[in-house]
Amino acid sequence: xxxxEALLRATGTDFVPAIAIGLSAGLRPEAxxxxxxxxxxxxxxxxxxxxKSKNSISHRFxxxxxxxxxxxxxxxxxxxxxxxxxxxxxxxxxxxxxxxAETLESQSKESLNLRLWAQDTMRHxxxxxxxxxxxxxxxxxAELGHGASLRMKQRHYLNRVTPAEAQAFWHIVP
Numbered sequence: 001x002x003x004x005e006a007l008l009r010a011t012g013t014d015f016v017p018a019i020a021i022g023l024s025a026g027l028r029p030e031a032x033x034x035x036x037x038x039x040x041x042x043x044x045x046x047x048x049x050x051x052k053s054k055n056s057i058s059h060r061f062x063x064x065x066x067x068x069x070x071x072x073x074x075x076x077x078x079x080x081x082x083x084x085x086x087x088x089x090x091x092x093x094x095x096x097x098x099x100x101a102e103t104l105e106s107q108s109k110e111s112l113n114l115r116l117w118a119q120d121t122m123r124h125x126x127x128x129x130x131x132x133x134x135x136x137x138x139x140x141x142a143e144l145g146h147g148a149s150l151r152m153k154q155r156h157y158l159n160r161v162t163p164a165e166a167q168a169f170w171h172i173v174p
Contacts, residue, residue: 001165002104003113004125005172008071010099015092018083019122020071021048024170025062026126026144028054034085038077043069050145058145070173125169132166 004023011019018033025048027033035052042049046064053059064072083089101111113121123144131140161169 001129001161001169001172002109003100003111004169006100006104006109006111007096007114008172008174010103011096012092013075015083015096017072017075018089018092019096020068021082022122023125024065024068024071026123026130027062028058028120028123028145029089030085031058032145033083034081034089036082037079038082039079041072041076041082043073043076053145060142060145062143065170067170067173074174128161129166129169132161132163133170 008016008019008023021027021033021036022029027036027048027050031054032050032052036048036050040049040051041064043064046069048062048064050058050060050062084092097114097117101114104111104114118124127140127144130143131137134140
């Protein structure tokens with residue numbers, strides 16, 4: 001959880017929405033986040049309309065948590081891409097991870113997950129924290145766009161976190 005917060009705080013202002021959505025909504029970077037337009041982000045209704053994804057079963061409405069609203073509100077627009085794609089996305093992500101790891105290390109805190117970044121780490125973090133907090137495998141699978149299948153969740157998202165850690169995650173705000 002400290003790594004997620006450090007990453008959000010180390011992110012440049014032009015990239016905050018991407019990191020916040022990745023961590024707090026679990027969108028797939030290449031298939032969903034890179035194509036996301038602000039028109040699909042409804043802060044009033046607390047929903048992200050995911051219409052571009054890797055397959056039609058992944059088209060869904062993702063709930064926007066209160067802490068995600070706090071991160072997105074200062075950057076929200078009527079339309080336009082939410083974030084960068086391709087190399088620009090990965091360059092900014094790598095930079096933010098490096099800054100976040102250095103910050104944590106300077107405080108003698110763990111930063112291994114930021115240094116050894118696995119593909120879809122933000123999505124996996126979302127899934128782990130969502131399940132630990134809300135305790136519903138079916139709801140977590142639906143938010144991730146896995147349809148009724150829980151196999152994907154069981155294969156990738158069974159990291160153990162305490163309910164207190166999950167609750168703290170959902171209260172990270174700017």
